[in-house]
Amino acid sequence: MxxxxxxxxxxxxxxxxxxxxxxxxxxxxxxxxxxxxxxxxxxxxxxxxxxxxxxxxxxxxxxxxxxxxxxxxxxxxxxxxxxxMQPEDLGEEERRRIGDELRDASRELDDIIDSTTRLLGRLSKNLAFVTRPQQDTQTFKHIQLIWLTPRTGVAVVVSSLGVAAQSLFELTADLLPDELTRLSNALNARFADRPLRDVTESAIAALVGELGVSEELRGVVQTALQSARSGEQPAVAAAGAQNLVDQPEFQDLRKLRSILRIVEEQKSLYDIVAGAMATPATSVRIGRELGSEEMADLSVVTVPYRFGAHAVGMLSILGPRRMPYARLIALASGTAQSLSERLSEHQVS
Amino acid sequence: MxxxxxxxxxxxxxxxxxxxxxxxxxxxxxxxxxxxxxxxxxxxxxxxxxxxxxxxxxxxxxxxxxxxxxxxxxxxxxxxxxxxMQPEDLGEEERRRIGDELRDASRELDDIIDSTTRLLGRLSKNLAFVTRPQQDTQTFKHIQLIWLTPRTGVAVVVSSLGVAAQSLFELTADLLPDELTRLSNALNARFADRPLRDVTESAIAALVGELGVSEELRGVVQTALQSARSGEQPAVAAAGAQNLVDQPEFQDLRKLRSILRIVEEQKSLYDIVAGAMATPATSVRIGRELGSEEMADLSVVTVPYRFGAHAVGMLSILGPRRMPYARLIALASGTAQSLSERLSEHQVS
DNA sequence: GGTAGCACTCTTCCCGCAAGACTGCTAGCC
DNA sequence: GGCTAGCAGTCTTGCGGGAAGAGTGCTACC
The missing domain is CATH 1.10.10.10 (Winged helix-like DNA-binding domain superfamily/Winged helix DNA-binding domain)
Incomplete structure (x- = not known):
């Protein structure tokens, strides 16, 4: 024994x-x-x-x-x-193909995540979903408040992961371009390369006070940074739902419908990932372990991907409980590895 | 007769x-x-x-x-x-609810389109998909080249529809912030409020020459504007696939799979819309009129939505041929109307 | 032109039966 | 004690046939 x-x-x-x-x-x-x-x-x-x-x-x-x-x-x-189970390993060949395919994707963060998701869906022949990077471990790089008209403008926030947020704003009183420039410069000088979460509401308010710029701008900057931190529930990309139709366990249309519902609701997808947040490594959850009767005959493999030293997101494969675990774990890990590498190239240094 | x-x-x-x-x-x-x-x-x-x-x-x-x-x-x-058929009309009540729901959505263009798509999917109980605005009828508002490090930066393009593109760039030679500012200002001065398509590659090249800034920036600006014009095939948002599972015509799993494939492939969705591009008004295409054996028992209702005076995108409902045409046409038109109104509020004036 | 009535066709549903797939158990063997 | 051959028992699956039901097309008549 x-x-x-x-x-x-x-x-x-x-x-x-x-x-x-x-x-x-x-x-x-x-x-x-x-x-x-x-x-x-x-x-x-x-x-x-x-x-x-x-x-x-x-x-x-x-x-x-x-x-x-x-x-x-x-x-x-x-x-x-x-x-x-005998752990599997991706062949050199396959590992290289994944790397190549991700390298071909555009430089934009969103596109990289989308491509990764589609790739994983295709290779796993199951449903793949990938959370977009959570930016709260990332650093603030730059903010630019752009003047368009006396009462409108755009705020752009760049974090170490690239453009993290952009938002149009509209004011109730006229403003000079200079005011926006001064505030942008001051913010950049004070916060450059500090963790995004350090740029707090009160720090912004203080700076706005010091400079004597319009109070309204405080709200504008706060909104932009809020959206840069992208909330507690980052968006999730999904791909490969059509693969599941072929699985004999989904002949039952009720099951299929509930899967499609899950896929279309960001929140349900995120809830699934959230269950794996505790573990920093590969997580496999089987059937009822997923905690919902609806998913009793599903399993999910979840692997974190890194950006620099930190795990910033999760990459998951969802399929019938009857799935080739060793293969899918290898595939998810390999893809997470490639994605992590791709992201570090992408880093704003 | x-x-x-x-x-x-x-x-x-x-x-x-x-x-x-x-x-x-x-x-x-x-x-x-x-x-x-x-x-x-x-x-x-x-x-x-x-x-x-x-x-x-x-x-x-x-x-x-x-x-x-x-x-x-x-x-x-x-x-x-x-x-x-007896044309239907949305009730005052329903029309108002649609308007309210869209007004609650975020100010971001992408979010507005996403909300509209989900709303239409839910109300129509079919598959809804909406093309993101094609920006080539829109005007150029602003470009900002943001200096991050001597060799990296971000380009942000604002069109009359809001932030149209943002892209990270990386150069092979060092650059001073001033060079980026000068180029941004010159571009803004020359092209502000002109149609986006007037900002041609050669116009950019000429300006870069005049100012004597780095030749590399020409490529950077061109790339950013290219992505602002967002190609010939704008992205398409889809929602409501799970509604189709309940329809008796999709008990056949092959049909369901081919639908899911269509939904996940931007290109297939776009091809469907493209077939309605010719008509400037409501278009209904039934069964084989869609030109593909695969879609022989589907129908699609497509309605353009406007931004200002121009149609900039299409809003479609896809379902079984056996669909309540009058109701869905009214729904699509009403939603397109609300979306058009919502977009004009959103306009960068 | 319209209608009642009827024969005919085709599907659907249900029942029962035979075939087949596996198991669990028992008895016996090494 | 562990292993196996063999067999009875159980449950599913597939198939055929037959009855019921739904609708039509046609004919004869108003």
Missing amino acids: KADEGGLDARKAYILATVVYEYVATAEPVASNTLTQKYSLGVSSATVRNEMAELEAGGYLVQPHTSAGRVPSDSGYRTYVDHL | KADEGGLDARKAYILATVVYEYVATAEPVASNTLTQKYSLGVSSATVRNEMAELEAGGYLVQPHTSAGRVPSDSGYRTYVDHL
């Missing part, structure tokens, strides 16, 4: 692993006969049946009905993922 | 209209009996059967099989839409 077999003896562990493997491949409940024929177990199907019955008693397998083969349960998958 | 009955005598026209109406409501082939019972035709079902047989001979109706009722054909729907 070795630790890395999840508390099962070697033969049970091997049988559980093959059941998962086979079920992932075929989507059919796995029979004892199938195992003895396809895998060299060295025992007869009767013995396998006994072992399977014990695995079922232990909660690792379930039987859809009496005369059917077995299917892994949530905790069967969990044991497989934590202890039994 | 009146012109506004599409070349059919009054009774045939009425029967065709009721068949469409009834089929849209029930999704079941319509029987002669149903018509005589539900609508006061003043004739017996046998007479209706004779009329229906003639309508079928004329290509307006088809019969799924011998002992079934009738279903409208593409040209049946076409005649209905062009000549028979």
Whole structure:
């Protein structure tokens, strides 16, 4: 009874692993006969049946009905993922292709995230979604208040990740271009290269007071920075929903509809990612572990991506519980790695 | 045989209209009996059967099989839409609700379009998609080249629709902030309020030459303006795909998959809109009129929205051919109207 | 021209039965 | 004690047939 077999003896562990493997491949409940024929177990199907019955008693397998083969349960998958599966690695070739494809994407942050999401959806043949970078670990670089007319203008905020926010503003009293320039310069002088979260409302208010510029500008700058910090719930890009239609578990249209609803609602997507926020590394959540009856037969693999030293976002793959975990984990990690590299090139230095 | 009955005598026209109406409501082939019972035709079902047989001979109706009722054909729907249907109007109440909801959306152009799309998806209970404004009829307002480090910066272009583009740039030689300011000022002085398309590559090149600033900046400005003109294929926002799952015509998963593919591919969505570009007003395209076998049982209603005097984008509803045309046309027009109004408030004056 | 009535066609639904897939158990073997 | 052959038992799946039902087209008649 070795630790890395999840508390099962070697033969049970091997049988559980093959059941998962086979079920992932075929989507059919796995029979004892199938195992003895396809895998060299060295025992007869009767013995396998006994072992399977014990695995079922232990909660690792379930039987859809009496005369059917077995299917892994949530905790069967969990044991497989934590202890039994052979970790995969992307080939050199594939790793390179991912890198190349991301390098070809535009320089704009949003486009890079979009491309990454689509790429991951395509390669994983599941639904991929990626949160846009959370900028609160990033540094403030520059703000520019641009004068358009005496009462309108644009505020542009640049953080270390690039253009972080831009917003039109409209004032109730006329203003000279000079006032905007002075405020921009003062803000830049004081806050350049400091963490974005240091540029607080009170710091802005103080500066506006010192300079004696219009009080209205305080609100303008605060709004722009607020949107640069992009709230607590960053936007999420999704791609690959059509891949799920082909999976036999989504023949049931109710399930499909609830998935589509999730995809179209930023909030639901974000909630899923939020559940993985606690762990700084790869997270796999299986079935009911996702905490919602609606997602009881889904699984999600989530991997953080970095910008510099900090994790700034998450990259996820969502699919049926019956997913090739090792492959998808490798794919998500590899893509996160490439994305992290791509982002550091992109950095405003 | 009146012109506004599409070349059919009054009774045939009425029967065709009721068949469409009834089929849209029930999704079941319509029987002669149903018509005589539900609508006061003043004739017996046998007479209706004779009329229906003639309508079928004329290509307006088809019969799924011998002992079934009738279903409208593409040209049946076409005649209905062009000549028979009673145009609908949004109630005052609904019109106001749409207006309110759009007014609550953020000031940012992208957010306004996103909200509009989601609103239209929800109200139409179909798939809605909206092209982002094409900016080539808009005017140039302002460009600002922002110095970040000696070799990097940000270019921000503001058009009459708001912030039209922003892009990071990186140079191979050092530059002084002053050079960027001079170029920005010169561009603003020369092009302010002129149509965006007047700011040509050669005009930029000439100005860069006159000022004697770095040749590299020519490329930077050109790239920024190029992206402000946002290419020939503006981005398209989509929402409401999950509504289609409930429609009986999409029980067939192949159809659903092809719809999802279309939604996820900007290009396919744009191609659909492109087909309506020719007409400046409301366009309804039915089934095979969409020009693709894949979309043979879909219909699309497309309505332009304006910014100032010009149509700058299209607002579309895609659903099964069996859609409530009058209602959706009213909804799309009403929403386009509200969006147009919302945009003119948003205008950079 | 309109209608009642009827024969005919085609789909849909349900039932029952046979075939097939696996299991669990028992008895016996090494 | 662990393993296996063999078999009875259970449950699903697929198929055929038959009844019910929905609608039509046609004919004969008003």
